[in-house]
Amino acid sequence: MPKLGVNIDHIATVRQARRTTEPDPVWAAALAELGGADAITVHLREDRRHIQDRDVRILRETVRVKLNLEMSIADEIVDFALDVLPDQCTLVPEKREEVTTEGGLDVVGQLDRVRRCVDRLQEAGIETSLFIDPDEKQIEASDSLNVHAVELHTGQYADATDAETQTRELDLLFEAGEEVRRRNMLLLMGHGLTYRNVEPIVEIPEVYELNIGHSIVSRAVLVGFERAVREMKALLNPSITFLSEE
Numbered sequence: 001m002p003k004l005g006v007n008i009d010h011i012a013t014v015r016q017a018r019r020t021t022e023p024d025p026v027w028a029a030a031l032a033e034l035g036g037a038d039a040i041t042v043h044l045r046e047d048r049r050h051i052q053d054r055d056v057r058i059l060r061e062t063v064r065v066k067l068n069l070e071m072s073i074a075d076e077i078v079d080f081a082l083d084v085l086p087d088q089c090t091l092v093p094e095k096r097e098e099v100t101t102e103g104g105l106d107v108v109g110q111l112d113r114v115r116r117c118v119d120r121l122q123e124a125g126i127e128t129s130l131f132i133d134p135d136e137k138q139i140e141a142s143d144s145l146n147v148h149a150v151e152l153h154t155g156q157y158a159d160a161t162d163a164e165t166q167t168r169e170l171d172l173l174f175e176a177g178e179e180v181r182r183r184n185m186l187l188l189m190g191h192g193l194t195y196r197n198v199e200p201i202v203e204i205p206e207v208y209e210l211n212i213g214h215s216i217v218s219r220a221v222l223v224g225f226e227r228a229v230r231e232m233k234a235l236l237n238p239s240i241t242f243l244s245e246e
């Protein structure tokens, strides 16, 4: 069974909508650990749209499972990672205008830049993972950099709107996963996974860990919404007793 890395970026998205202090991703990380998360993932984007430097620094002190920092290969961010020392860094492509990470990192096309970044992180003892498309050339290039792991981008699979495309994308992930394991890198996967589409991914042999964020945060908001309203209603009118409490 794969381990579960929980991405808590969108807890910070809600906080940043008001530039206030709640909800605090540090609290969310603790609750995720209580729920069984094997890793906590945060993406410190160059534009700091959700996770802030402060979050990563505090999480470094509080997270008891693996802390995985998703990041671009920009020097400023690499310097930050070397200062904070997360357990793992996942290198992703980053464009300012994108809503979320759109494709895998082009390791083939910028091999020297990625190598410099990987070397700096690995020399500091940080395990490094590359977020790539399920593509043989990208896997081969990643292997040439001696990275600890690769995370295969499941976005194309998740976005498939018909069964045929979904099966094709799943087959690609199976094949790419086999290649990653043949090369003795740890096999991680993520992006766009939900409560409805995750099960076939779990069947992929030797997939070590899945990184899931948006779907868990979305469900948390709705699963907790009714209780949150009840609690506010009770504050407004303490004499109200709800059926569930009788």
Ligand code: PXP
Pocket (backbone or CB within 6 Å): 007, 009, 043, 070, 090, 092, 100, 101, 131, 151, 189, 190, 191, 192, 193, 211, 212, 213, 214, 215
């Ligand atoms: N893995 C990587 C590399 C990502 O960039 C993201 C999104 O930040 C995820 C996993 C999680 O994706 P989602 O939020 O769609 O579950």
